[in-house]
Amino acid sequence: VEPKKHEKPKKLLPRPPIVTVMGHVDHGKTTLLDYIRKTNVTAREFGGITQHIGASVVEHNGKKIVFLDTPGHEAFTSMRARGAQVTDIVVLIVAADDGVMPQTIEALNHAKAANTPIIVAINKIDKPSAKPDRVKQQLADLGLIPEEWGGDTIMVEISAKTGLNVDQLLEMILLVAEMNELVADYEATPQGVVIEAELDKGKGPVANVIVQQGTLRRGDILLFETTWGRVRAMMDHLGRNVDEVTPSLPAKILGLEDVPQAGERFIKVDDERAAREAVEQYMEKKRQQEMQAVKRTSLEELFEQMEKGEKPVVRMILKSDVQG
Ligand code: GDP
Numbered sequence: 001v002e003p004k005k006h007e008k009p010k011k012l013l014p015r016p017p018i019v020t021v022m023g024h025v026d027h028g029k030t031t032l033l034d035y036i037r038k039t040n041v042t043a044r045e046f047g048g049i050t051q052h053i054g055a056s057v058v059e060h061n062g063k064k065i066v067f068l069d070t071p072g073h074e075a076f077t078s079m080r081a082r083g084a085q086v087t088d089i090v091v092l093i094v095a096a097d098d099g100v101m102p103q104t105i106e107a108l109n110h111a112k113a114a115n116t117p118i119i120v121a122i123n124k125i126d127k128p129s130a131k132p133d134r135v136k137q138q139l140a141d142l143g144l145i146p147e148e149w150g151g152d153t154i155m156v157e158i159s160a161k162t163g164l165n166v167d168q169l170l171e172m173i174l175l176v177a178e179m180n181e182l183v184a185d186y187e188a189t190p191q192g193v194v195i196e197a198e199l200d201k202g203k204g205p206v207a208n209v210i211v212q213q214g215t216l217r218r219g220d221i222l223l224f225e226t227t228w229g230r231v232r233a234m235m236d237h238l239g240r241n242v243d244e245v246t247p248s249l250p251a252k253i254l255g256l257e258d259v260p261q262a263g264e265r266f267i268k269v270d271d272e273r274a275a276r277e278a279v280e281q282y283m284e285k286k287r288q289q290e291m292q293a294v295k296r297t298s299l300e301e302l303f304e305q306m307e308k309g310e311k312p313v314v315r316m317i318l319k320s321d322v323q324g
Helices: 029-040 073-081 102-113 132-141 166-179 272-307 312-323
Strands: 012-014 018-023 055-060 063-068 089-095 118-123 155-157 183-185 191-200 204-213 221-223 228-235 250-256 265-269
Touching (some): 018 029, 018 073, 018 102, 029 055, 029 063, 029 089, 029 166, 055 166, 063 166, 073 102, 073 191, 089 102, 089 166, 102 118, 118 132, 118 166, 132 155, 155 166, 183 204, 228 272
Parallel strands (some): 018 063, 018 089, 089 118, 118 155
Antiparallel strands (some): 012 183, 055 063, 191 265, 204 250, 221 228, 221 265
């Protein structure tokens, strides 16, 4: 199903940046996300606790920033492997006492490969053993030259534990977002990506998604790669029922036929039948590809086993295949 062509000129408007925090284990990813959520999510006025929706929406100086809740490069790479580029900015966190470690370099390479802007957060600056200059030197050796040394990598010295300079980090995120002119067409055909999904006993398939283009509305018919559905209900990050969700923002959606996989993309389509048929076609194609793969491995196995003089069993199973 092709997205509908737009007769109208595109109306591109700014959208919030989507950020992933990456770095070596124990360098403070979770602590930083917790601190930011605790201090910047306006859940109190709603009187509620924030919902688990796969991403957090925080506000700084009246501007929104979306943080993916799964820190680390696993989520980042599994999304990319499916062709879904969700992250706009990577915050690379490096503990000032530990310095650059193997997973720091891995994260750096992933961000570079995806061409995603990097902001470095040098963490645990409150520790007496912190050596921020050593970290800067290590990073410079890897090609990330700090601004203060004439390079173009923003580095902020923070303490995720005490909150020191975390405000400044958020400011830098907004600055980089502005420099990169992150925009979306709010009136385009709604599309986005699944960040996580599960089967809820009572609610059925539940998908946490991020809208990337257009405005997603309750009642929209959505085509995913492996499923489809009509959005029966939507919730925002504060658990409120909402009727529409704009670009960059996460939503929990109900009403899908099946549970999609993380990284699957979706697009709004006009009718249910087309959506159902597209999914059936996709699944059929996948089944055929899988059967082809099985056939190939079986034949390879057959040859191998014949060489070893173990012919009988495999030959019987494959008789029809070989004939065909
Ligand atoms: P992650 O594995 O990257 O998510 O790291 P965590 O957030 O779990 O942090 C690992 C440990 O470092 C925890 O014991 C944190 O309390 C501690 N930690 C994190 N940030 C700071 C910090 O800024 N200062 C200090 N002193 N400890 C920190």
